[in-house]
Each structure stands twice: as structure tokens, then as C-alpha cells.
Amino acid sequence: KAGVTQTPRYLIKTRGQQVTLSCSPISGHRSVSWYQQTPGQGLQFLFEYFSETQRNKGNFPGRFSGRQFSNSRSEMNVSTLELGDSALYLCASSTLAGGRNEQYFGPGTRLTVT
Amino acid sequence: AQTVTQSQPEMSVQEAETVTLSCTYDTSESDYYLFWYKQPPSRQMILVIRQEAYKQQNATENRFSVNFQKAAKSFSLKISDSQLGDAAMYFCAYRPPGGATNKLIFGTGTLLAVQP
Numbered sequence: 001k002a003g004v005t006q007t008p009r010y011l012i013k014t015r016g017q018q019v020t021l022s023c024s025p026i027s028g029h030r031s032v033s034w035y036q037q038t039p040g041q042g043l044q045f046l047f048e049y050f051s052e053t054q055r056n057k058g059n060f061p062g063r064f065s066g067r068q069f070s071n072s073r074s075e076m077n078v079s080t081l082e083l084g085d086s087a088l089y090l091c092a093s094s095t096l097a098g099g100r101n102e103q104y105f106g107p108g109t110r111l112t113v114t
Numbered sequence: 115a116q117t118v119t120q121s122q123p124e125m126s127v128q129e130a131e132t133v134t135l136s137c138t139y140d141t142s143e144s145d146y147y148l149f150w151y152k153q154p155p156s157r158q159m160i161l162v163i164r165q166e167a168y169k170q171q172n173a174t175e176n177r178f179s180v181n182f183q184k185a186a187k188s189f190s191l192k193i194s195d196s197q198l199g200d201a202a203m204y205f206c207a208y209r210p211p212g213g214a215t216n217k218l219i220f221g222t223g224t225l226l227a228v229q230p
Contacts, residue, residue, distance in 0.1 A: 003158070033216050043205065043220035056215050090159065097216050098209075100147055100166055105159040 001026055004093050004106035012112045018079040021109045025072050025093030032074040033103065034066060037088040046089075049074055050097050078111075086113045116141045118208050120221035127196045128229050134181075135191045135224045137206030143167075147209040149218065150180070150191045154202040162204070165189065193226075201228045 005024045013019050025032050033048040045058040049068035066076040072093075078085055088110050092103040118139045127133035139148070150162040165173045165182050172180050177197075181190045193200055206221040 031216055033218075035218075035220075042222045043218075045217050045219070048216055050214075056217050058217075092216070094216055097214050098212060100164055101216060102161050102164070103216055103218070105151075107158050 004091060004104050006089075006091050006106040006109050008109060009107065010110045010112075012114060013081050015081055015083060015113055017081050018077065019081060019111060020075055020077045021089055021091075021111070023074045023076075023091030023093070023106060025074070025091075026104055029093035029095050029104075030072050031094045031097045031101075031103075032068055032072065033092045033094075034074070034076050035090040035092070036060075037090055037108070038086070043090070046076065048097070055097060081113045083113050085111065087111060116143075116208055116210060116219050118206055118219050118221040120206055120224050122224045123222070124225045124227070126227045126229060127193070127200075129196055129198060131196055132192060132194045133196055133226065135193075135204050135206075135226065137189045137191070137221055139187050139189065139206070139208050139221075141187070141208065141210075143211050145211045147211075148180075148182070148189045149207040149209065150178070150189075151205045151207060151220075152200075152202045153205065153223075154199075159205070163191065196228050198228050198230060201226060 031050045034046040047057045068074045088108045090108045091106045094103045146167045148165045153159040177194045203223045207218040
């Protein structure tokens, strides 16, 4: 089975622009979660989706949004980019939500904002 | 708010030796889940081991085991017979109770170096 894939792997954007990141979960997985990883703040939860519905959202400004499609693929969008948005964005998928359920992480998208 | 603390930013161990990584957490919940994840350099994060709070028995996975002290809110990871491939960033994570979320709250991580 193919693992979680994220595209693009690397991205350089200018402050003020917007960006869309994509995540394809493992086949059969219906839950997708997104995390932001930075040296200063560590790993922070952005949001999660299950069967196209947003189940939970982290403490991020409204510039950060996401969605999930009927095939479980997910996208996250960041509008009006700021220098502080430079980070590794990780996506994780799982079959179900909650409990001892294991999440499988993708390789991440490294976003650099200049 | 729930928090996870890893007080050791870096650790080093000799190959074949044993090392313990510390993790403490804060929650008012009684039923939750705890995880250790490994993030090798430039590679994907993978699950090492998980523990259900309602289970008193400590989880083990081959060379990896945990010491779960619920009252003390402590969840340490012991790596036995350390191997070069164990070198990575290790994150402790907490999952709140409730069946509808996969949200993880992570600690700041411990960078483990394995010396040959």
C-alpha cells in the first residue's frame, strides 16, 4: 500500500501570497489531520477532517483553512502569507478517528515564505 | 489546557546501551491515550509505541517500552540495545479522550544521538 503523499514537497512563496498544499491519504483512510512544525513552536495541530467534515480545529488564524474531498484527499490553504508561516506542514491519515487509532504521517511540505 | 513536556532537548547513548526519554503531561481527564513518535532526519514520522491510560500494564514493542505512571502523569520511553538507526527526534504525544478526534498534542521533542 502506498503511504501518505504530500505535494509539493518544497515551496517558496512571497509574503502576501497564498498557497495550497495537498495531502493524499493511504487508500481506505477517511481521516486526515494537519500539523505545523516549526523550530520555535514545535508541532501544532491545525485541523482534522473525517468523511469531508471538519471535526476539529486548532488555534490558528482564519488565514488557515482546509477541506477534504469525497476521495479523502485533503488540501490546506494559507492566504496572505506571513514570514512566520514558514514551516514544515505535516499531514497524517488514519482509518478512523479517536481512541488508540494509529495515524500515518506523510513526508511533509516545507514552506518557505520570503 | 492539556500540555506535554519533554525536559530533555538532547540525549546521547552508546550503541547497545539503554536510554530513557522523559515525558510528563498535564490533563484533568482520566481516559486518554499517549504515544511516542520517532522522526528520523528528513524522514517521515512513525509511531513507536502507544499506551491507553486505562491500562495499568506498560506497553512494550520489541526493544521499546514505556514506564507509565498515571498518578504522576509521567510517560517515559526506554530504548534497550540502542542501534544506530534509533538516532532521531522523539516526540511524546497526548490524545484527548472522546471517539471523534485524532488530534495529538505534542511535546517539544528529544533529539537522540547514538554513538557507535
